Amino acid sequence: MSAPSQPALPVVETFHSLQGEGLHAGRSAFFLRLAGCAVGCSWCDTRHSWERRNHAQRPLTELAEELAAAAAAGAAFAVITGGEPLEHDLGPLCETLEGATGGLPLHLETSGAAPLELSGRFTWITLSPKRHRPPSPELLAACDELKVVVHEPADLAFAEAMATRALAARSGVAPTPALLLQPGWNCRRGQDLAVDYVRAHPAWRLSLQNHKWLGVR
Ligand code: SF4
Secondary structure, three states: OOOOOEEEEEEEEEEEOOOOOOOOOOOOOEEEEEOOOOOOOOOOOOOHOOOOOOEEEEHHHHHHHHHHHHHOOOEEEEEEOOOOOOOOOOHHHHHHHHHHOOOOOOOEEEOOOOOOOOOOHHHHHEEOOOOOOOOOOHHHOOOOOEEEEEOOOOHHHHHHHHHHHHHHOOOOOOOOOOEEEEEEOHHHHHHHHHHHHHHHHOOOOEOOHHHHHHHOO
16 A cells, blocks of 8 residues: 655745845745646736646645755745645645744735635735735735735725725724735836825835845745
8 A cells, every 4th residue: 555645735936035025025034936826917927836737746844844944044934925825725834834943934925816715824914915806805804914016096996995895804803904005017107106105195005026126036
């Protein structure tokens, strides 16, 4: 009888760099990019991650070893990204990573596109909702930061609608998420819209893709 196969997930890449975006921008982080995404954003810069069959299945224990090495080398937290990571059950991954690092913080970056459900346990959840695939109430209630990509004026109205829904989903109990507008990369119109909007609406702040400006991963 053959031994049962180890739990594994399709992985696009892993790397230790700086978080480029959001409230944790500028901090040392280990990135784990999972394959698989059916959300289909027209501006997606990680299209190579969409098809999970194109990427090797890697054992969770091997990923945990890599994270532990990155933590020893200075990574302050791990970012589970994609693709759309919630297309997988992240519970076993989080347990394995936590066990190997003694509880290094785990961050999740997700579109939260309904009907995806939250799995795994995270200390920080970045929700980047998409107009064509709005997020589930569960993710709106759970996110620590709401990061909306801006290309055109309709994205600003969408951002406000998402902030209102996030507040409603919390019933005034959980803290309000940080509200971030992030111009689409190389989108001058998005930059102008986001800067003007943040200037006039102090509840929001600007998020830039610092890693792209710096030319690092
Ligand atoms: S959810 Fe993310 S990975 Fe998926 S298509 Fe949109 S931007 Fe790309």
